[in-house]
Amino acid sequence: MKKSLVALAAIVVLLATVSSHAQTTAQAETFVRHIYSEYTTPSKHNSPDFLGKDIARVFSPSLVRIIRIELRKTPKGDVGKIDGDPICNCQDWENLSITKLDITKNGDVTALASVTISNMDAQSSLKLSLLWTPQGWRIDDISTADTPSYRKYLQAP
Numbered sequence: 001m002k003k004s005l006v007a008l009a010a011i012v013v014l015l016a017t018v019s020s021h022a023q024t025t026a027q028a029e030t031f032v033r034h035i036y037s038e039y040t041t042p043s044k045h046n047s048p049d050f051l052g053k054d055i056a057r058v059f060s061p062s063l064v065r066i067i068r069i070e071l072r073k074t075p076k077g078d079v080g081k082i083d084g085d086p087i088c089n090c091q092d093w094e095n096l097s098i099t100k101l102d103i104t105k106n107g108d109v110t111a112l113a114s115v116t117i118s119n120m121d122a123q124s125s126l127k128l129s130l131l132w133t134p135q136g137w138r139i140d141d142i143s144t145a146d147t148p149s150y151r152k153y154l155q156a157p
Contacts, residue, residue: 024137028103028111028130031137035087036117039096050087058087060131060140063151070154086142086150087126094120111137 074080100116109132131140142150
């Protein structure tokens with residue numbers, strides 16, 4: 001009886017793992033699309049606050065810590081290393097939208113989102129390294145043509 005219960009528990013865990021992995025690419029795409037959908041309102045009063053109150057909803061716990069350390073190091077009124085919105089790679093935005101999105105799984109808990117966005121009549125490409133957390137997908141790093149790793153950029157002296 002005990003062996004049967006152990007075998008049954010193992011099968012349940014295996015089936016749950018298989019079904020959750022089958023959805024992760026779709027979940028990653030939904031996560032990324034939702035983030036960028038928050039830029040659709042042209043009013044700055046409704047802009048996303050991804051470096052403030054919404055930080056943990058978007059970034060991985062370790063990247064949240066790094067961003068908060070950098071924000072604390074920057075004297076009030078000064079512009080530090082964080083001088084814009086890293087998710088749109090911009091300081092201003094208007095009618096921002098995704099023009100291309102490709103998601104590639106790198107493993108069970110990581111994925112790469114290659115995103116091209118249109119913002120103020122300009123195109124910009126970013127790569128979002130995604131990490132699966134207990135809260136769902138989160139951005140663990142951002143790469144652009146000018147900044148190969150946002151994480152490393154913030155940690156550099």
